[in-house]
Every structure is written in C-alpha cells, then in structure tokens.
Amino acid sequence: MSKANWIDWLSTGVLGGAAAIAMLLGFGTGGAAGASLRARGDYLVHIMDCTGCHTPGTLSGKPDLAAFLSGSDIGFRLPGGIFFPSNLTPDPRTGIGGWSRAEIARALRTGRIPGGRELAPIMPWRSFAHLTPRDALAIATYLKSLPPIRHAVPGPQPPSAAARLPAMTLVLPGRRP
Numbered sequence: 695m696s697k698a699n700w701i702d703w704l705s706t707g708v709l710g711g712a713a714a715i716a717m718l719l720g721f722g723t724g725g726a727a728g729a730s731l732r733a734r735g736d737y738l739v740h741i742m743d744c745t746g747c748h749t750p751g752t753l754s755g756k757p758d759l760a761a762f763l764s765g766s767d768i769g770f771r772l773p774g775g776i777f778f779p780s781n782l783t784p785d786p787r788t789g790i791g792g793w794s795r796a797e798i799a800r801a802l803r804t805g806r807i808p809g810g811r812e813l814a815p816i817m818p819w820r821s822f823a824h825l826t827p828r829d830a831l832a833i834a835t836y837l838k839s840l841p842p843i844r845h846a847v848p849g850p851q852p853p854s855a856a857a858r859l860p861a862m863t864l865v866l867p868g869r870r871p
C-alpha cells in the first residue's frame with residue numbers, strides 16, 4: 695500500500711469510526727445529534743397524525759393547539775370498552791412524564807405499556823410496529839421535549855360507562871351500537 699493510500703485508508707477508518715460514534719450518541723438526548731433526533735420525531739409525529747386523536751378538540755372539529763397532544767376528552771367506544779386518546783405530554787401525573795423513552799418506543803412498536811396492558815387497536819400501534827427502532831426513539835425524544843400539560847384523561851372504561859362519558863361510537867354495518 696502506498697503512503698497516500700495508507701493515509702486515505704486510515705482517515706476513512708477514523709472518520710467512519712467517528713460517524714458511528716456520533717450515530718450512537720444520537721441515541722442520547724443532548725447535543726446536535728439529540729436535536730436531530732428530536733427534529734425527526736417532530737416530523738414523524740406531524741405526518742403520523744398523532745394530533746388527530748391526542749389533541750383535545752380535534753375529534754369535535756376544533757383542535758386546541760395550545761393543548762397540543764394533551765389527550766382527548768372524547769373517547770372511542772369499541773366492543774371492548776371506551777378508550778380515550780391519552781395525554782402524551784411529559785406531565786408526571788396526567789401524562790407520560792414517568793415513562794422512559796424506551797418505554798414510549800416499546801408502546802409504539804408493540805402496543806405494550808408499562809404494567810403490561812396491550813393498547814386498544816384504535817391506537818394504530820399495529821401499523822406503528824413497522825417503525826424502525828430509531829424512528830420510535832425519535833418520536834419518544836420529541837414527546838419528552840414537549841411542555842408538560844396537566845390534563846387528566848380517563849383510562850379505559852367498560853362499555854357501560856357510555857351513558858356518562860362522551861365517546862364516538864364505531865358501529866359495524868348491520869350491528870346496533
């Protein structure tokens with residue numbers, strides 16, 4: 695190997711190594727790499743329509759963007775119960791502030807939340823299961839960076855609660871609600 699080739703090879707190796715380390719650092723939240731992970735999450739959250747369900751007012755046609763992603767006051771009534779799109783801001787009491795980024799990413803890719811419950815299928819996690827691990831982490835990084843908003847949303851409710859809670863009812867053709 696000539697000296698010039700050798701230097702070439704060495705610098706490619708060193709630069710390649712540095713790029714790999716930068717990529718790994720991208721999995722942290724700090725620095726430029728963390729910022730680009732957050733930017734990727736911002737992009738994904740917007741094109742994947744999380745706000746369509748998780749921002750209050752959207753389901754009734756008046757999204758309250760000042761309360762972005764803080765959960766819906768209208769639930770979805772399905773055969774298995776009534777499910778309210780949760781508060782996705784990092785509020786520790788009413789949102790997902792107590793979840794790690796890995797736990798959020800796992801919920802998106804497997805539908806399993808801390809405690810082991812499987813999310814109702816109206817939350818499109820079966821589609822989100824196709825996210826790459828890095829994109830799921832990018833979404834989690836973005837959600838963790840949102841301002842925490844205190845907004846309590848009911849957890850899963852039995853179908854019998856329909857009389858007292860506002861919920862959209864999805865009815866199969868030929869069936870009664």
Ligand code: HEC
Pocket residue numbers: 738739742743744745746747748770777778779780781782789790798801802807812813814816817818833849850
């Ligand atoms: C079609 C409506 C809909 C869309 C779109 C949607 N979600 Fe959801 N999501 C829900 C509902 C309803 C629940 C509650 C389900 C349950 O409790 O079983 C939920 C639950 C969750 C949870 C669990 C939170 C908790 O406290 O248990 C997370 C995390 C989540 N969604 C993230 C997202 C993200 C991120 C997006 C966009 C990439 C998104 N969702 C898009 C309806 C939706």
